[in-house]
Amino acid sequence: MTDSVVNSRTINRSGLIPNSYHAKFATRRNGYARERPINPKKSCVDQGTTALARADSAKQTMQTAARISGMDAMGPSLGMAFRLRRLEVQSELAHLISNQPGIGRADVARITGMARSTVSDHIQPLLDTGLFNEQKARYAGRGRPSLGLTLNARAGIILVADIGITHVRLVVTDLARQKLAEDALPPDYSVPPETMLERIASRFQELFQTQQLVDIPLRAMVVGIPSPVDFERGVPVRPPIMPGWDGFPVGEWLEKRMHVTVLVDNDVNLMALGEARSRPPSESPLIFIKVASGIGCGIITQGGALHRGADGDAGDIGHIRVAQASGLTCVCGNTGCIEAVASVPSIMRQIRVAKGDETIELPELGVLVSSGDITAIRLVREASAQIGEVVATLVNMFNPACIVLGGKLAHMSDDLLSGVRAAVYRRAPPLATRRLSIESARAGRDAGIIGGIALGVDSALSAHGLQKLQEATPGTAGGVGMAD
Numbered sequence: 245m246t247d248s249v250v251n252s253r254t255i256n257r258s259g260l261i262p263n264s265y266h267a268k269f270a271t272r273r274n275g276y277a278r279e280r281p282i283n284p285k286k287s288c289v290d291q292g293t294t295a296l297a298r299a300d301s302a303k304q305t306m307q308t309a310a311r312i313s314g315m316d317a318m319g320p321s322l323g324m325a326f327r328l329r330r331l332e333v334q335s336e337l338a339h340l341i342s343n344q345p346g347i348g349r350a351d352v353a354r355i356t357g358m359a360r361s362t363v364s365d366h367i368q369p370l371l372d373t374g375l376f377n378e379q380k381a382r383y384a385g386r387g388r389p390s391l392g393l394t395l396n397a398r399a400g401i402i403l404v405a406d407i408g409i410t411h412v413r414l415v416v417t418d419l420a421r422q423k424l425a426e427d428a429l430p431p432d433y434s435v436p437p438e439t440m441l442e443r444i445a446s447r448f449q450e451l452f453q454t455q456q457l458v459d460i461p462l463r464a465m466v467v468g469i470p471s472p473v474d475f476e477r478g479v480p481v482r483p484p485i486m487p488g489w490d491g492f493p494v495g496e497w498l499e500k501r502m503h504v505t506v507l508v509d510n511d512v513n514l515m516a517l518g519e520a521r522s523r524p525p526s527e528s529p530l531i532f533i534k535v536a537s538g539i540g541c542g543i544i545t546q547g548g549a550l551h552r553g554a555d556g557d558a559g560d561i562g563h564i565r566v567a568q569a570s571g572l573t574c575v576c577g578n579t580g581c582i583e584a585v586a587s588v589p590s591i592m593r594q595i596r597v598a599k600g601d602e603t604i605e606l607p608e609l610g611v612l613v614s615s616g617d618i619t620a621i622r623l624v625r626e627a628s629a630q631i632g633e634v635v636a637t638l639v640n641m642f643n644p645a646c647i648v649l650g651g652k653l654a655h656m657s658d659d660l661l662s663g664v665r666a667a668v669y670r671r672a673p674p675l676a677t678r679r680l681s682i683e684s685a686r687a688g689r690d691a692g693i694i695g696g697i698a699l700g701v702d703s704a705l706s707a708h709g710l711q712k713l714q715e716a717t718p719g720t721a722g723g724v725g726m727a728d
């Protein structure tokens with residue numbers, strides 16, 4: 245027997261992912277094939293794994309345990325850390341099953357490389373909590389009919405509140421991302437944030453009543469806001485257009501009001517996630533750029549996750565300094581920001597001055613551009629070229645597979661697309677542009693909602709989400725409450 249055979253057998257029996265599955269395995273999200281990378285460190289620590297794998301992953305697991313429990317990194321016991329590792333494996337399986345409805349245990353074992361007994365050990369808690377069902381699949385000839393695992397869509401609902409400058413959209417979905425109810429509110433930033441959030445919470449509760457959803461447990465609530473957000477704390481930080489919200493604990497306030505895990509994120513981040521989940525995985529890494537009242541971007545990694553940076557402020561490109569804005573004051577208080585020359589309000593200011601008409605609004609600008617008005621087209625093209633220069637710098641840094649342009653300016657004119665393309669292909673290195681695609685947004689006004697739903701479902705099926713579910717389900721096998 246060769247070493248490689250010994251290794252392969254050892255790995256499979258111990259529950260490790262075999263090498264052929266290390267890189268990626270295909271799953272489906274939102275109807276599109278996605279490849280979710282399996283981190284062998286995350287998936288292998290299980291009963292009977294090697295000492296090396298245990299040592300390698302122990303630190304990471306302890307940190308996860310500390311984050312979930314709120315304790316110091318040295319605080320949780322090793323037993324707790326390993327129970328949380330079980331939850332992480334169950335979370336990987338939950339995502340796999342939710343993306344491949346009807347999959348049997350044998351296929352789960354084949355795809356993950358785990359032993360059948362290990363798969364069963366991890367799947368039982370998912371069945372005990374009612375999150376998944378196992379039913380007879382279509383009878384396919386001889387032998388016993390096989391059993392298929394499916395997500396119980398009604399095991400929970402996800403709430404998304406997309407708070408914008410001109411709109412507040414509310415959506416309720418099940419865990420299979422099917423929309424159950426939808427509503428809208430006019431935003432009002434003249435009132436304190438508590439008042440606005442109470443209106444949103446009350447409207448959701450009205451929807452539960454009218455749509456007969458009161459008996460379905462809430463699993464997660466996602467809130468998108470047009471502001472830099474400290475994602476870990478769920479707090480907006482110095483929002484330029486809603487100053488009364490600065491530092492207000494939006495996530496904490498809503499968690500107390502709604503009794504559910506609340507995730508608060510920047511609106512452009514959610515749009516980026518929605519756009520990425522509406523496209524094949526080969527189009528990530530992806531950068532989504534929104535040009536509207538401000539200029540912002542959301543960054544999606546190769547694995548399909550949001551990159552928020554150390555403090556949640558990654559992608560706040562509107563305040564990058566450009567030469568053309570020199571001396572111009574920006575809403576942030578600095579001078580020279582790209583937003584001061586190329587955002588929609590800045591273009592509106594310039595067209596009003598050029599035309600000597602203070603009454604021109606965005607629809608009129610759209611008409612001027614589409615009817616071939618030279619001044620309007622020039623202003624839009626100049627703004628687009630300046631944005632293109634900034635995007636070219638992002639390409640140098642991030643080497644994305646796809647750049648997506650959204651927001652009012654992208655919807656109004658193709659000049660943004662051509663301006664960005666021209667600047668990027670002129671400025672970025674050939675290797676970074678060889679396979680780069682630069683396109684307009686596909687998900688449209690639903691992008692933020694699609695991203696919010698994705699974030700909510702990911703949260704419900706995360707190790708933390710499963711932990712909460714198992715704690716709420718007495719007698720669940722394999723949960724954190726289980727004795728050593």
Ligand SMILES: [Zn+2]
Pocket residue numbers: 562563574575576577578581583
């Ligand atoms: Zn600025």
